[in-house]
Amino acid sequence: MTVTEAPVAIRGSNPPVRRGRGTFRSRVLVPYAMLAPGIILFVAFMAAPIVYTLFLSFQKTKVSGLGLGSGARSTVFAGIDNYVTTLTNTEFGASVGRVLVYGFILIPLMLGLALLFALLLDSRRTRAAGFSRTAIFLPYAVPAVISSLLWGFLYLPAVSPFYFVFDKLGWDVPSLLSSGGVTFAIANIALWGGVGFNMIVMYTSLKSVPSDIYEAAKLDGASEIQIALRIKIPIIAPAIVMTALFSMVATLQVFAEPTTLRPLTNSLSTSWSPLMLVYRDAFTRDDIYSAAATSIVIALVTFAFSFLFLRVVQKRAFGQED
Amino acid sequence: MTTTLVPTRPDRSLRKAERASARTFRQKASPVSTGILIIGAIYCLFPVFWVLMASSKDSSELFSTFTLMPSTHLWDNIVELSQYRDGLFWRWVLNTAIYAGVGALASTWISAISGYVLAKFEFPGKKVVFSILLMGVLVPGVILAIPQYFLLAEVGLTNTMWSVLLPQIISPYGIYLARIYAAASVPTEVIEASRTEGAGELYIFNRIVLPMMGPGLVTIFLFQFVAVWNNFMLPYIMLGDDQLFPVTVGLSGLLNQGASAPSMYTLVITGALLSIIPLIILFLVLQRYWKVDLAAGAVKA
Structure with a gap:
């Protein structure tokens, strides 16, 4: 201004x-x-x-x-009774645990792939980059319910082409809809929907770096991989931090994917994720007070991330402007 | 590029070197990096390809024929889906268009005017207003859905279109982006000149500022459109009448019925195909706005 x-x-x-x-x-x-x-x-x-x-x-x-x-x-x-109930509720603890496992599978995989794809798109030696970029970004247009529905059918052994191949090969692969696999099943749906968006955020960030920096490094004999590791990744670090924070917040809120998958499997309880638990308490059990306390606990954790995000944003964007 | 390329290729004519230094210049292709991206692309396109094949099958073929083998029943399935409960599916499509389209338009206008005021006006309390709005950026809409339900129930608005439309018009992220675009694309001189000529503030905003913010606003519109279209929990909680459902809630309900009536699965799959086609077309047509303007947002963020 x-x-x-x-x-x-x-x-x-x-x-x-x-x-x-x-x-x-x-x-x-x-x-x-x-x-x-x-x-x-x-x-x-x-x-x-x-x-x-x-x-x-x-x-x-x-x-x-x-x-x-x-x-x-x-x-x-009630004082803090509802909070005590929430924090000592083993179902709540279990749902938080499941979502943490889900996040540990999803976030590194999704952001790692997004970063890899963004760096490859940025490399001048990649061909058909326009096609790949569009194709990988496309699932972002598909809402979580519909992507869960599509993948849900693809997980059914009777429908899935993967099980068809495994069957022909004589392998006995456990279903992703079994209790051991369902976390991976949901993580894959979120990965499919999210990797393209994060890739685009990182790619646009890469594009804004003036290319003479790379030319100088190349003159000094740095290889493409060295340039990627030593120059490109550090430069776009803020974009990576941003995508990581957004992904963590989204992970805590996972609701649509497991809710949509429930009719297809027996391994998803009504309290699989924290928000499903809140929904069940509020609408199935009519206990809006403890649902409210659980919401506040989830929101506080999310707020902790928000403040972290705020600090990053304000340093980067509004430090010079205000 | 020019500086490094010209000395390394002294044998070529200056004209050639210039052309080589332009963006058309390409280094040796790398099959590995191209291959990895193509695998990623196949992974992302695969479910879309599958739903195209699956929606051409009737309900007996769905579980009996090879899954990627097309059949001939696509049109029958579309007809059957259209006849399901007097065209309920198309009602859901219309509802989705209203929730996402009207909601995103209203949201874009409000984001634009708020962002413009926060970027271009000096007034007491500006910093406080902006900080509070910014704190809203990461307040998850999903966590708000249940209290929003109880508040709207108090005023009797649940199970109406308003209950899905209104909560999604406010978008702190849209305001944040609009503030960046307004600061970058609206020159203060233009506003001052219009004021000197006696134009009202709303006239200045609607007629002069909005067009200047154009491409940025398309990005905000797309973000909000996807956010509304993607928000499953809010309509899932707010609506009881299936005539008001958006496609997502409707299809999720059909899938639930499929557990007892497998013939529903064909309807669900055909519905999924029909509802992602317009979105994919919208994405491909407006793709350049994602490319151009995510930069504006992402660079500054």
């Missing part, structure tokens, strides 16, 4: 910028009126739900007497 304003002041050919000298109306009311739709929606659909969840998470239903009659159930302040 300062960059675009400076020449005006120096050239003096335009009328001076009125900044800071306008009336109260133009200085305060106009910008806030224009921000109003955004602020109202933010408050109504982001801030208010968070506050409301916090409020719910400190309450519980009190049943007096035998719990009969309309006055027998009342809502009372």
Whole structure:
């Protein structure tokens, strides 16, 4: 911003910028009126739900007497009871554990492949790069429910071409829909949907690096692989950090893939991921108070990542601008 | 490039060297790197190819013939899907177009005006507003879905189209991107000049600033379109009436019924094919906007 304003002041050919000298109306009311739709929606659909969840998470239903009659159930302040219940709930612990395993399989694989593909796309020795880039990015257009549906059928031994091949070869490969394989099955769906997007983020970041840096390194006798490892990866490190943070947050929220796969397998419980547990508590068990407390715990962990992200973003983007 | 190439090829004419130094110049092809990318491409295209083959089979062939072998029943399946409960599937497609299309358009306009104000106006509280909005970037929409349900239930809006549309119009990431685009593409002189000529602020924004932010706004629109189209949990929670479902929730419900009625599987597969085709076309047509403008977002991020 300062960059675009400076020449005006120096050239003096335009009328001076009125900044800071306008009336109260133009200085305060106009910008806030224009921000109003955004602020109202933010408050109504982001801030208010968070506050409301916090409020719910400190309450519980009190049943007096035998719990009969309309006055027998009342809502009372619960203190941190719901949080204690959540944190000591073995189902919650188990779902967090499953999602951690899922994340440890998915994130390194997805970001590693995305980085590899981005570096290969950036290499001048790669052919058919346009086709590959489009094809790898394409699954991003397919929503998680539909990709889970497609892969879900491909996992069924009766349909899958892989099992057809394994069968012909006489191998006995356990189904990915068995309890041992289902984590890999879901990780593969997320990998398929996410690798292209992360590749594009890293690739655009690579493209913004001036190529004379590489030319200088090449003159010094560095090989393509050395340039990739020593120059390209360090330069795009912030983009990699960003994709990693986004992926971690997405991992904590996994919901659509396991929910869609459930009809096809017996190895996915209704509390497979933390959010499925929240959904079950809130809607199947009608226990919105402990569902609220569990949401807050998940949100706090996510917020920890958000603040990390904020620090990275502000250092990179707004350090010079503000 | 020019500086390094010209000295290494002194035997060529200057004209040739210039051409070689242009982007058309290519080094020796590497089969390994090309091959790895092609394998990645095949992995990514494979399920799409499979669904194309599978949707041409009738329900007995689905589990009995080789999975990648096409059959002749594609049109029958489309007809059957269209007749399912008086065209419910097409109703879902229309609903999806409304949720994702209208929702993303509204979201883009609000992101644009908010980003523009945050980039180009000085006013008290600006830093606070921006910081709070930025904190919203990583607040997962999915975690908000359940409390949003309870809040909307209080005002009687659950199980309406509004319950899916409204919560997805606010996009902190869209505002963040719009702020970057506005700062980069809208010259302050133009705004000042329009003000001097007496143009109102909304007129300036809609007629002058919006067109300048054009390509960036397409990116925000695409991001939001994909986000809405991808958000399964919100409509899954909010809607009980299957006439209001988007395609994703509808197909997931059909798959559930398939457990007891396997003939449903053919409908689900055909529905999956029909619903990804328009998306894939949209992606291919608008691809350059991903290429160009993710850069603007990603570089600064």
